[in-house]
Amino acid sequence: MNRNLIFISGYTKLPKGTTAYEIYGGLILALEVDKETGVITQFECSLITKVAISFLENIIVGESLSSIERIENQINRLYFGAAKKAVLSALNICADKYQQICNNQEVHDEVAERN
Numbered sequence: 001m002n003r004n005l006i007f008i009s010g011y012t013k014l015p016k017g018t019t020a021y022e023i024y025g026g027l028i029l030a031l032e033v034d035k036e037t038g039v040i041t042q043f044e045c046s047l048i049t050k051v052a053i054s055f056l057e058n059i060i061v062g063e064s065l066s067s068i069e070r071i072e073n074q075i076n077r078l079y080f081g082a083a084k085k086a087v088l089s090a091l092n093i094c095a096d097k098y099q100q101i102c103n104n105q106e107v108h109d110e111v112a113e114r115n
Contacts, residue, residue: 006035006101008065010093012086019048027083029090031060038066038098045087052081060091065098 009030024046032042043057059074072088079087100107 004035005041006033007031008033008094008097010090010097012089012093014086015082018082023048027086027090029087029094031094033065033098035101038064040065047083055079056087065095068092068095
């Protein structure tokens with residue numbers, strides 16, 4: 001295993017009425033990240049449809065958590081699913097955790113409310 005890789009996740013609430021909300025209640029976004037560069041090497045999330053997961057994976061993998069604005073702009077420009085705010089919120093939680101890790105701070109888990 002590459003010791004430079006770290007695992008970061010972010011959890012947020014989903015909008016009521018979405019299929020993923022009815023099944024999971026929330027959205028988990030899981031990332032494998034190169035600690036030195038912030039580059040996301042693997043992505044997974046708890047959305048229901050394979051096409052949504054694949055679409056977001058194509059936007060996110062290869063980008064850096066150090067350039068979160070770039071990823072946010074891509075999602076805002078290209079993704080129009082009901083879970084957009086939840087995805088952005090979970091992604092920002094991951095970016096915050098990455099910054100805490102880089103700054104040798106204690107990492108805090110949080111759940112963002114998105115209804």
